[in-house]
Amino acid sequence: MTNSTPQLSHTIADIKAIIQRESRRVTSYDVAILAGVSQSAVSRCFKPGASVSKATYARVMQAAQDLDYTPNAAARSLITRRSNLVAVIVAGAVSQHYSDVLSELSRQFSVRGMHIILFNLPSESAMERTLAEVWQHQVDGAVVAARLSGEQAAEFERRRIPIVLFNRSLADRAVSAVVCNQEEAARAMVTRLAAAGHQRFAMIDGPGHSPIAQQRKRGVARRLEELGLPAPLVVAGAFDYASGARGLRDIIDRLGGVPDVIVCGNDLMAIGCLDSARHDFNIDVPGRLSVTGFDGIAAASWISYNLTTMRQPLHSMAHAAAEMLVGLVSGTGGAHERRTYSATFVGGGTARLGPA
């Protein structure tokens, strides 16, 4: 009983046993043997739009299923030079606020057969080290929601890895970005508040290194100046809940009383400020003091807060970022593009806005 037809002697169990014994992975070779075709035929079956006959395709797919075969992404990426991997680089604290941005990015990329490698910077300064790891993984592109220097952006370009900045920009380089116009948002907020009669503005700022905080602060200051109103009292904050209460205390200390309105650098601080004003200081908000935020986070719309704020269209922005990056990766995306979104005013109930 010799094997006159060796390929037929290989049953599913045979092949599986061999693989087990050699403790290796199931390869397209194994599938080819089982299906009685060449290895390249197997490869073609897994490439959309390749030329394979219906019969071959069926046999190969059956064999692949029998063996639990899945193409090896590493081997594929080695030859195609496409990893179908996208780096998402976020700075530590950011990831809290951006969790649904991450979900949306994940969904959008996954629809296009791409997946996210997450690079979570412990601190903004860890970028250099992180980039070294990014290069290793041969990502097809990157969404960057963290501080990137011009030189670092240049290195992406040199390596031909397209990037899309998320709510960040780069003064000295043309680079694709999706941003929300923070200065415009701040100006719009001031305009509404001023129109409703607010005159004495105070502001709880975000961390000094945050460009978003800077832009919001600048927008507030400039618009006030244009309107001929006094410059705002600005106190420091860190974008977290505790900063809101601390900021309020600082403002009261410095002013010896409350201003007409406290414009907070983000919603989280506004909520902290609001809670402290009402419960620690027994201040009537909005009766005696108006409090506003930026972002439009979920908690801002909770009944207890009903915060007056400017909402960033984060979902749309995430969608756009994914779309742009996919365009750049596949080469259909043209040149550097910058998409700017506007925040929308959310009336809320923490500011005296007068008859609407």
Added chain:
Amino acid sequence: MTNSTPQLSHTIADIKAIIQRESRRVTSYDVAILAGVSQSAVSRCFKPGASVSKATYARVMQAAQDLDYTPNAAARSLITRRSNLVAVIVAGAVSQHYSDVLSELSRQFSVRGMHIILFNLPSESAMERTLAEVWQHQVDGAVVAARLSGEQAAEFERRRIPIVLFNRSLADRAVSAVVCNQEEAARAMVTRLAAAGHQRFAMIDGPGHSPIAQQRKRGVARRLEELGLPAPLVVAGAFDYASGARGLRDIIDRLGGVPDVIVCGNDLMAIGCLDSARHDFNIDVPGRLSVTGFDGIAAASWISYNLTTMRQPLHSMAHAAAEMLVGLVSGTGGAHERRTYSATFVGGGTARLGPA
């Protein structure tokens, strides 16, 4: 002026030009040529603990830096069968709550030179499709915070990919997991409430498919039974803010009044319930009605809420999950281990707890 010593004729600029022209990546070969050593010498320089002379190492590293060389992870993983990639599989809604779990996992893995590929399930049912993508990427392990069937867990085992379940478990299989004892937490909550005199319990449940919701519900029901108190009125919820208000309304409708306490399936619903009770129904909490949650999210400790809840040690749990998975991947981790954490009681101010 002929090139009598060809290898010396290759300057950095020469090599870079060649690479540019052939539009390929910088390889260890290029570095080898520039450094005047063999390709395998270069490879060894990038392998920690390999045997290389100091002089060779220095020359190679200099050349690598000159050319911006980084080892190609795909090629490496092909031969080593280690991708240094870990899949983190989470179900859509979960990712909101778990954003700092994700941060912690990312930090822990990154310290060990591993990175996270994110798989965000749009719905719990998309697991099959997702797994197919997981196999392709040859991940070294996976943290699963989503519904996994016994068969699916078995497939991980067959492929020798270690997994750690996060706040999930599997009845019919031995599998590593990090969990918080939800039933115990629920029982502890009921015990405290009962001791303080609460008798009529109502509960806003989580979504039916959530094991966490089931365990919390069971804990509440069983402990009440043990204490000889009436079974709770249970209404449906979906773990979101709006469910809290809806649940409260349902309870009031069904009861024609308020119970002594509403035990909510999580903090988000408790906050919604609390807001609605105070602002829609003008109910004194905790004076006339106690409201409690589970989880210990950031908002629970905000002044406006100061929620009575059971806090899960998510940070420690994430740390443990990463540690366990790294152990399993590197083979030092022993067998299936299950680490169970206890939630801690947070007194808060939304329940009448009597003299502490």
Added chain:
DNA sequence: TTGTAAGCGTTATCAA
């Protein structure tokens, strides 16, 4: 439509 064979960029083995 199919099979053959040459890479892709590493690591691992084994002499030297």
Added chain:
DNA sequence: TTGATAACGCTTACAA
């Protein structure tokens, strides 16, 4: 310590 050389598992001309 070093350098040839053989994998790793795939895609892609090219020839049949």
